[in-house]
Amino acid sequence: MGLDRMIWTGFATLTVLFMMSPLAVLVLFCFSESPLLSFPIQGWTLHWFFAAFDRPGFFTAFQNSLIVTACVGAVSTVIGTLAALSLSRMNRRAAGSLMALLTLPLMAPPLLLGIALLTFYTSWVDVPLGLHTVIASHLVFTQPFVILVVSARMLSFDFATIDSARDLGASPLQAFFQITLPIVSPSILGGALIAMALSLDDFLVTFFTIGGNNTLPTFMWGMLRRGVDPSINVVAVLIMALSLGATVLGFRITRYRG
Template structure:
């Protein structure tokens, strides 16, 4: 009887934790369709007016454009660098590869605020370059690159290299063997890693806020709206951001079949 009660207790605890995490997201989505301007329950009706107002906002489209430019650029650069790094790591001995992975993973374990301030000082005080989309892209690469390398390294660690060796024995150059053998096999993982990079980039606020200078992305636009008003278009914008980030993550996990 006691083990059964213990299991039920754990299930209840897990359910409460999931409810605590998911309920605010559900409320944001519901309020984005609520006809009342007051963000409160009960809901008074269903409407798309807040989305119409959001799309009519002149600041929205530049912010969306900036987010997509940054996200797709980071996704492409991170998978190119990540693939090359993973190909190099799999040639190391396991102990050496583990140490390098631990070193490369350092940005994943550091607070985003510390990384953002460090990047701001690096760009402005040391390099004296103007802040903008290029500095945001470089900042995102710092925090996203370790994820991409880890995903691709996990895939290449179980890769059957005898296929590449057979192609080389038949006269294929290293580049041709990579293009015709390695790349097609790991392509789903590369696409999945790129989509995960895109998701993280779209959702980032701290690094973006500290390195963008002028201009906005979707997360910084949300921050600006929250500071200046309680306009319900905030809920519509937050819902759109949720759909973009969570949707790309779900697609990435299904495409890459990556399970951490």
């Protein structure tokens, strides 16, 4: 191995260690016997898992997260897929302009987006805050991901197969369910999982639009305000595992190559 390759390999290794070490420490302290988040670790226990699950409001927050994530995944998938299919049939310049407009929420800082949505709900439409406003808010930044993923697949889609099916007597609905949907379904499912992962671990937008309820991220924020102990790490690891699992599965299904 040449010197240059050794240097770049070492640099890459240090970069990976630097990025992964906070996550490793987070998982490690879930099993620490001491309530203090400090080294050296003097013993190992599963006590903090039971402590986190026994906290009042944990399972309610967990249920709310599942409701929001499932609704966001379903709605963003349906609307995002229909939007992507419509864009694929449009003039390329017009489709590009619309795509740029639809992805604007992704460029806005989450703090700005959360405040803007809070102002919209309370001052413009006078809607009480709750899970419904969280779901609507999450759709603003999750749908563009579904549109982008499905649109990328539609770029290489052979529309001649649809025309052939129509010539053979298939209705538009039959052509969609028997030809288009089976071909693009991996991209649709992958986009849905990515949208669900983004919704699950969102804090800022949720914080401004949820009112008096809690999801797991806002529940963890409430735990931090009362004090820090390893049970907070357990909740954080749970959120990380669910989000990471959905994201990795989504990238795997869509065969994302980054």
